Amino acid sequence: MPSPIRIHRFAKSGHSHRVELFASLIGIDHELIDVDLANGAQKSEAFLSLNPAGQVPVIEDGQSVISDSNAILVYLARKFAPDWLPSDPLNEAQVQRFLSLAAGEIANGPAAARLITVFGAPLDADRCQTIASIALGRLEQHLEGRDWLVGTRPSIADVAIYSYTAHAPEGNVSLDPYPKVRALLARIEALPGFVPMPATNAGLVA
The missing domain is CATH 3.40.30.10 (Glutaredoxin)
Structure with a gap:
């Protein structure tokens, strides 16, 4: 075994x-x-x-x-x-696009903002907020008419963006302006086998 x-x-x-x-x-x-x-x-x-x-x-x-x-x-x-990583060239390229977003704007936006409030990282909070707004705005726009980021079922693209997006409020990044993003997060949380990341008391989290 x-x-x-x-x-x-x-x-x-x-x-x-x-x-x-x-x-x-x-x-x-x-x-x-x-x-x-x-x-x-x-x-x-x-x-x-x-x-x-x-x-x-x-x-x-x-x-x-x-x-x-x-x-x-x-x-x-x-x-x-x-099934979580499409094999057709177009959808696989789309997955890679969101892996890049997770490693780029999400890491340098909401994730970095959370590093400041949760771990005291010496980063530029205003810059993090600006990058977060760009990243979340792109996600919100992309999700128009979609349930998932790529195709018609969840993929590793959705998993890649989930954790730091869901915990963005811990870095004082509000998700209120992004209803489609919040709906995506809820769909991920409803999947069988979902496990949460521990929350902190930083930022906007009660």
Whole structure:
């Protein structure tokens, strides 16, 4: 019997959460391994042997080690749940577009704004808010007439944008102006196997 996939994560990291969420949504056997970032566990020799960049998440699937949350989503989809990553060129390109959005404007907008309020990161809050508005506005516009970001069913595109978008209010980024984005988040949360990321008391979260 194959061993469970080992997910090295930090529970309040959206990058980690998107991997944990996807593993749960597709129902694969997995083990969560918490990395103590506060005490520098990500810089230990043991962890750096898995990911020389010293970042979570990292997964171990037998002898295979994969880092970078979006790369992990692609790997897991290709191996275990191909329905979550379209194989036709146009829709696959669209998925890649939203993986880039997750790694770009969402990471530098709502995710970075949350780093300021939750973790005290020395970043430019106004710049983060501006980038967040651009990213969320693009999502809102794209979702006109759509239930999912790509095609007619959920894909890893939806998983990639979920965690930091859903927790944007923790960085004082309001989702009130984006009803279609909020509806997408609700659809993701209603999927069988959904698991939430722990909330904090920062920002607009009560």
